[in-house]
Amino acid sequence: MDDKTNALREHVKGIFSNLELVLGWEPGYDPLHTRPFYVRTESDIDRLTANCLSFQNLTRYLAKSMNAVDPAADGRKIGVCVKGCDSRSLVALIQEKFVSRDRVYVIGLPCRGTLDARRIRALVPDPARIRSVNAEGDELVVETDRGISRFALDRAIARKCLQCRYPNPVIHDVLIGDPVTPRLKIDAENPSVAAVEALSLEDRLLFWENQLDRCIRCFACRNACPLCVCQNHCIMETRMPKWITQYRNMNEKFMFHMIHALHLAGRCTECGECERVCPVGIPVALIKEKINAIIYEMLDYESGIDPEAVPPLLTFSPKETGI
Amino acid sequence: MSSKSDAKQEREIKIVGFLCNWCSYGGADTAGVCRFRQPTDLRIIRIPCTGRIDPLMIVKSLIQGADGVLVSGCHPNDCHYAVGNFYARRRMEVLKRFLPYMGFQSDRFRYTWVSASEGQIWQQVVTDFSETIHRLGPNPGLHQTVDSAPAVSWF
Known part of the structure; x- marks a missing residue:
């Protein structure tokens, strides 16, 4: 048993009477995995684990599986364990009012990287x-x-962790463990995006076609994404409007990923869940990382940092010119 | 080179134009009423406002083989709905910078602002864009199968 897991259990034991449930991780079906875990009773606490295998971003359950907006009748909160990247997703959900800050108790876990x-x-x-x-x-x-x-x-460790700029939670009620030094500076260029951009235009198209050709449209990337919140209204599946057909060809696969990427423009917090869950190993997050880089360069905005900020594509400034 | 010019003659160029009802559609009408000579490649889709433009419409057009996409609306500060084109401006600029990353030629997409009285400017815009697309030739679209692709290593 490592120190981080022990400290987490001790802390949760101390405050559990004030919490409705805690979202955490427990050991999975093999030594390479953990799985998401809802701590509902006192005796569940001893199953909690937090280590370099705690890769799931638990904030998606807040937006998709429960009501994290309205306060509970007894005033108890929902506890949620977050790594640095997860905390940014949480901030983005708070910005878009899918989660209310008063409803959640944020347990921050500084992270040195999750294993792939x-x-x-x-x-x-x-x-x-x-x-x-x-x-x-x-x-x-x-x-x-x-x-x-x-x-x-x-x-x-995962690709997103090797270029991590926010290993420490940006919001938290309690921090378990010591802060970690980020691997990259905040304004550093994204090395993976630069590697793709080094290709010629024709090669980039071939690169993406080769990657996206493997896509089986299982929608795992969409389902794992904490900010893909449309659920039943997702335009991948609606017949009206019909953006995507069921034909199995490159046009549809490409279009699917363009929809996912453009719907996350200015919102994606680079938690890398889409890429981790992809059964055929497509670097899905790499598409969104470029859009984030564009928005950082153009509008000086990074998603999931300031709970009060408005995502840049949901607002405007009459003053800006030249674009 | 020769294959490219052959391809140019294979089929006519089709450009999709999304024009805002209140300004650019009127501008195109003015150009027509004034009998300004215009290229015939443009297929116009009338939209209520450029704020209606979903960047995915542009992407879908390009993926499905449109040779060019032109979006035109009211000048900033002159939007019929006050702010629609301010939203559109950000979205379209992000898309324009993003397209080359995925391997699309960003010159195939252009956005511009033309008011209802600017028939002459409309003629210039559409002539210039049509020339650009003719220079690029027909949109080859996506490859349906990929035999060999460049490898990229990040870490």
């Missing part, structure tokens, strides 16, 4: 039989049936 199960499986000799995964300092120790492998943590 796909990358770990590629690194170890016997990926089907992983017995345990532990981070020891800057090393990751993976035990399989064929012995123990050790490698640098940076080789196993």
Whole structure:
């Protein structure tokens, strides 16, 4: 049992009488995964875990699975565990009034990066039989049936974490653990976006077509996204208006991802959930990261930082010229 | 080069024009009433206001093979609904900068402001845009299958 998990359990035990439930993580079906967990009773608290496998962004349950706007009759709050990136999604949900700040008790967990199960499986000799995964300092120790492998943590953590600019929660009621130094400066160029932009225009089209050709339109990216809040009204599935047909061709696949990206323009907080859940490994978040870079350059705005701010494409300024 | 010019003659160029009812549609009408010579590539769709423009309409047009997309509305500060084009301006500028990242030629999309009295300016806009699209040639659209693609490594 690591210190972070212990500190989290101790803290939740202390305040649980004031909370309706706590959104957290528990160990999953194998050592490579945790799963989202609703702590509803005192005895559930000992199942909570918080480590480098706590990759799910729990704020999506606030917007999609429960009412986090109206106060409870008994005044109790909903506790939610957030990493740095998750806290930005929470701020964006507060901005758009899907969550009310008074309704949630935010447990902040500074994060050094979450592991990418796909990358770990590629690194170890016997990926089907992983017995345990532990981070020891800057090393990751993976035990399989064929012995123990050790490698640098940076080789196993998710792409979004390697370019993380907000490892510490931007809003929180309590912080569990010490703040972490960000890997990139706030105004730093996004290295993955730069890698795509280094290609010629024709190559970029081929690159995206090659990536998006794998898309099976399972909608996992949409469902995992905390800010894809249209649910039954999502235009991917409505027949009226009919934006997407059921034909299986490049036009439809491309259009699907353009809809997802453009509906998140100025809202996406780069939590990387869309990319993590993609069953065919499309770098879905990479599309949105470019739009964020454009908006940062054009309007000097970053989503999910200031709960009072209005997302830039939902407002305007008559003064701006030249655009 | 020769294949490109052959392709140019294969089919006529089609440009989709989204024109705001109150200014640019009137401007195009003025140009017609004044009998200004205009290219015939433009297919006009009348919209209530450029604020009605969803950037996805532009993307969908380009994906489905439109050779160019022109959006035109009232000048900023002159919107019939006061603020519609202020919203549109931000959205369309984001889209314009985003298109090349996905591999689209951003020159195939243009947005501009033309008022109902500016028939002459409308003639210039549409002639100039049509020339640009003719220079680019027909929109090849997306490849339906990809045999080899460039690799990108980020980390």
